[in-house]
Amino acid sequence: MKKLIIWVVMQFLYRGMKVLYHDDPRMKEELDGWKQDKFLTLQVMHGPSITIKYTYQKGLQKVKNVKPDICITFKSIQTALLVFTGMMSVKSAYLEHRFSLRGDVFESMRFVRCVDLVETYLFPRFMTKRILNHQEKKYKPTLLIYIKALFA
Amino acid sequence: MYFEFVNKTKVCAGKNALTQLEYECQQYHMKHPLILTDQVLYQLKYVDILTKHLSLEYSLYTDIPVDSSIHTIEDIKDFYIKENCDGLIALGGGSVLDTAKGVYLMLSQECESIEDILGFEDLKLGKDVPFFAIPTTSGTGSEATCVAVVSHPEKQVKLEIISQHIQSHVAFLDPVLTQNLPLKTTASTGIDALTHAIEAYTCSQKNPISDAYAILAIQTISQNILKVIDNPKDENIRLNLALASYEAGCAFSNSMVGIVHAIGHALGAVCHIAHGDAMSMLLIPCMRYNLEVNKDLYGDVLLYLGQKELYSQTPKEQLGQKAIDYIASLLQTLHEKTNLPVSLGSVENLSEHINEVAEKALNDGALIVNNKYANKQDIINILEGHYGY
Ligand SMILES: [Zn+2]
Numbered sequence: 001m002k003k004l005i006i007w008v009v010m011q012f013l014y015r016g017m018k019v020l021y022h023d024d025p026r027m028k029e030e031l032d033g034w035k036q037d038k039f040l041t042l043q044v045m046h047g048p049s050i051t052i053k054y055t056y057q058k059g060l061q062k063v064k065n066v067k068p069d070i071c072i073t074f075k076s077i078q079t080a081l082l083v084f085t086g087m088m089s090v091k092s093a094y095l096e097h098r099f100s101l102r103g104d105v106f107e108s109m110r111f112v113r114c115v116d117l118v119e120t121y122l123f124p125r126f127m128t129k130r131i132l133n134h135q136e137k138k139y140k141p142t143l144l145i146y147i148k149a150l151f152a
Numbered sequence: 153m154y155f156e157f158v159n160k161t162k163v164c165a166g167k168n169a170l171t172q173l174e175y176e177c178q179q180y181h182m183k184h185p186l187i188l189t190d191q192v193l194y195q196l197k198y199v200d201i202l203t204k205h206l207s208l209e210y211s212l213y214t215d216i217p218v219d220s221s222i223h224t225i226e227d228i229k230d231f232y233i234k235e236n237c238d239g240l241i242a243l244g245g246g247s248v249l250d251t252a253k254g255v256y257l258m259l260s261q262e263c264e265s266i267e268d269i270l271g272f273e274d275l276k277l278g279k280d281v282p283f284f285a286i287p288t289t290s291g292t293g294s295e296a297t298c299v300a301v302v303s304h305p306e307k308q309v310k311l312e313i314i315s316q317h318i319q320s321h322v323a324f325l326d327p328v329l330t331q332n333l334p335l336k337t338t339a340s341t342g343i344d345a346l347t348h349a350i351e352a353y354t355c356s357q358k359n360p361i362s363d364a365y366a367i368l369a370i371q372t373i374s375q376n377i378l379k380v381i382d383n384p385k386d387e388n389i390r391l392n393l394a395l396a397s398y399e400a401g402c403a404f405s406n407s408m409v410g411i412v413h414a415i416g417h418a419l420g421a422v423c424h425i426a427h428g429d430a431m432s433m434l435l436i437p438c439m440r441y442n443l444e445v446n447k448d449l450y451g452d453v454l455l456y457l458g459q460k461e462l463y464s465q466t467p468k469e470q471l472g473q474k475a476i477d478y479i480a481s482l483l484q485t486l487h488e489k490t491n492l493p494v495s496l497g498s499v500e501n502l503s504e505h506i507n508e509v510a511e512k513a514l515n516d517g518a519l520i521v522n523n524k525y526a527n528k529q530d531i532i533n534i535l536e537g538h539y540g541y
Contacts, residue, residue: 073274091520095357096154100273105312109515 002081007048009084014052016118018060019148027117030110032057040111041068044080070103070111086123090115155359157406161285161296162322165395167387169326170286173205173241176322180282182239184209186232188252189243190216193288201328202243202286211235220247221303222266222311225254232259239282242320243329245341246292246427249285253300253318256283260317266302272314285320288329290393291341291428293348293401295323310421312517325398327390335381335490338393340428342377343483343492345369345397347431351410352403354442354449355521365403370456372396377482381489411526412438414519415534418512422505432483433496437539439476445524447472454478497541506535 020027037056043049053063074080079098082088090112093099101108164172177185187210189199194214203210213228232240232255240259242252254266260278261269269275285295299314333341349369352362376392383389415438416430425433443450451471455463457478466474483494496502502509510531513519519526533539 071271071274091356094520097156097273100271102271102274104270104309105272105314105517106309106515109517109520112520 002077003044003047006044006077006080006084010042010048010050012122013084013115013118014050014060014062015148016122017052017114020118020121021059023144023148024117024121027114030114030117031060033110034107038070038107039063039066039068041071043071044074044077047074047077047080068103070101070108072099072101072108072111074099086119153359155357155361155406157359157361158298158316159296159319159402159406160316160321161319163325163398164322165325165398166391167327169324170202170205170328173202173284173324174207176284177206177208177239177282180239180321182208182282184211184235184237185239185241185282185284186211186213186228186235186237187241187243188213188216188228188248188255190214190218190245190248193244193248196332198243198288198329202241210241211237216244216248216251218247219303220251220254221305222254223305224251225258225266225302228255229258239284241284241286243286243288245287245289246294249287249292249294250300250302252283252285253294253320254302254313256281256320257300257313257315257318266311266313267304270311270313272312273316275313275315275317277317283320284322284324286324286326286329287394287397289333289337289341290330290390290397291344293345293397293399293404295320295325296398296401297405299405310417323398325391325394327387327394330390330394331385331387333384335384336492337428338380338384339377339486339490339492340426340432341397342373342380342393342428343432343435343486344428345393345400346373346377346479347412347416347435348400348404348409349373349396350435350439350453351412351518352400352407353453354446354523355408355410356523357407357521359407362403362407365399366407367456369396369400369403370453371458372399374457374482378485381486408521409518410438410522411442411513411519411524411531411534414516414522414526415509415513415531417516417518418509419499421512422509423499423502425499429493432486432492432494433499434534436476436480436483436494437496437534437537437541439479440539441526441530441534442522442524443472443476449523450475495541496535496537502535506532509535 038054041051051063053061083093242249259281263269287295298318301310301312349366353366372392373396376389380389412434419425419430454471454475486492487494510528513531
């Protein structure tokens with residue numbers, strides 16, 4: 001069950017990011033800052049994983065069986081669940097050494113900020129108030145992003 | 153609360169620490185070590201201070217540049233294999249020690265390119281390669297930290313490896329190695345160590361054990377940094393500063409640093425400001441920026457700086473501000489006595505590069521753990537002198 005929840009939220013976050021790339025200039029600016037294509041993997045030890053391809057100035061798509069440039073691995077299913085259900089921020093997970101990262105640490109900071117941004121839209125405000133230490137402005141209504149993330 | 157703390161390095165500290173070198177080599181089955189250092193230290197005959205205590209055969213690599221790169225590391229790794237070495241002894245400042253960590257990891261992880269092992273907390277225990285660190289400055293604390301930073305000249309970026317498997321097996325802190333450091337370098341590396349300790353004590357990854365190391369370091373630096381300027385050859389003072397640097401390294405390796413380092417790294421990369429100098433210029437403006445959230449913690453710092461009387465006479469809500477004022481006056485004294493640059497105003501062409509520096513600082517991992525959130529504009533404000541120059 002935990003694995004299933006994590007898998008579902010992973011897909012949802014990915015779709016949210018994909019939508020925001022076109023609907024929120026900050027997401028586009030962050031990702032385009034890499035200035036080149038990137039493969040990103042988000043995975044949980046003994047749990048689900050997702051690999052996303054970012055194509056420079058085009059956007060995001062899901063891919064399989066590639067060696068990622070940046071790979072974030074949550075060290076346990078329990079803490080991954082806390083993060084993916086908005087009970088723990090990415091920042092707290094980092095502070096508590098709950099995940100490891102392979103790849104360029106500086107470049108991965110963009111990805112962390114993107115996750116923060118997508119959480120601003122997709123997680124309810126009472127949650128983001130707790131897990132984000134600042135509130136980002138929303139460029140589009142949350143409902144619209146929700147609908148696009150679910151059905152687009 | 154949940155935290156992690158790692159420190160596996162054996163420390164040989166004090167007068168004649170280097171006389172233990174041969175024994176430690178034997179302990180780690182080192183029969184033909186590779187000694188790593190830079191040209192300056194080689195010319196100043198620092199290698200002789202070390203080899204005086206070695207009867208073993210050894211190989212020597214003396215060409216580590218100030219801003220070491222992945223190419224230097226890969227070069228040394230090939231040299232190590234060619235010379236059939238069985239251990240590493242790094243003698244130098246931050247650049248030499250970080251380079252040595254890179255070489256050590258490449259050898260122990262048996263990888264072809266350093267880019268294969270970038271990241272944090274991702275590496276598994278590798279092949280055993282004995283690795284000794286002998287710092288010749290009292291600042292970076294690199295002999296104690298789990299991090300190595302190296303530059304990639306073609307991509308013009310810094311690459312970072314953070315791993316519990318990166319620490320040296322033995323660190324030698326011998327005052328003979330820092331007695332002849334120029335006063336300005338002494339001041340600037342000392343302030344770097346003080347910054348490590350203050351940021352470690354006040355960032356969001358702090359924990360009870362890193363606090364203990366940070367407090368000890370703040371106390372030791374404040375008691376010795378002015379004394380050393382008047383008595384640069386004093387072995388006890390030099391040893392205390394070496395210990396403080398090591399302690400501050402242990403602290404921030406387990407708690408991270410903060411905004412001073414985030415901007416300092418960027419200032420180093422873009423404007424080529426020496427790391428310790430950048431710390432000396434940024435510490436006060438960044439503490440002022442952080443004051444509203446770090447008030448109480450900075451208040452504690454005033455006590456650790458040895459200002460008991462001032463502490464007891466100051467109302468609680470002003471303690472943090474007083475700590476900042478005290479450090480500002482300490483920096484001013486060091487500036488007058490050693491010419492330590494303490495003003496961002498002294499960075500040539502800063503205004504032209506402000507955007508680039510802010511952009512780089514924003515991508516520095518140290519910013520995540522700063523207690524107060526900072527965006528690009530906040531960083532620009534600090535650099536533009538909104539919090540003092
Ligand atoms: Zn530093």
